[in-house]
Amino acid sequence: MTDVSEMSFEQAMKELETVVNRLEQGDVALEDSIALYERGAALKARCEEKLKEAEEKVAKITLGADGAPTGTAPLDAG
Incomplete structure (x- = not known):
C-alpha cells in the first residue's frame, strides 16, 4: 500500500x-x-493539504499589465 504522504492529489x-x-x-x-x-481520513487530509498548496501557489502569482505572470508575491501581499 502506498504511503499517503507520497501520493499526488x-x-x-x-x-x-x-x-x-x-x-x-x-x-x-x-x-x-x-x-x-x-485510511480514508488520512487520504482526505492529504487531499486537503495538496489543495492548500495549490491555492498558495495560485495566490502568489502576480499578473502584469499584459496579463502575463510577472513573478511571485508573498501570500500576505494584497
Whole structure:
C-alpha cells in the first residue's frame, strides 16, 4: 500500500473514492471498516493539504499589465 504522504492529489482522491465506495457497500468486516475509515481520513487530509498548496501557489502569482505572470508575491501581499 502506498504511503499517503507520497501520493499526488489525484492518487489520493482516486483511492479515497474507492474507500468510500467499499464502506458504502456495507459488506466489510468491522475491523476492516475501521482500517478503511482510518485510511480514508488520512487520504482526505492529504487531499486537503495538496489543495492548500495549490491555492498558495495560485495566490502568489502576480499578473502584469499584459496579463502575463510577472513573478511571485508573498501570500500576505494584497
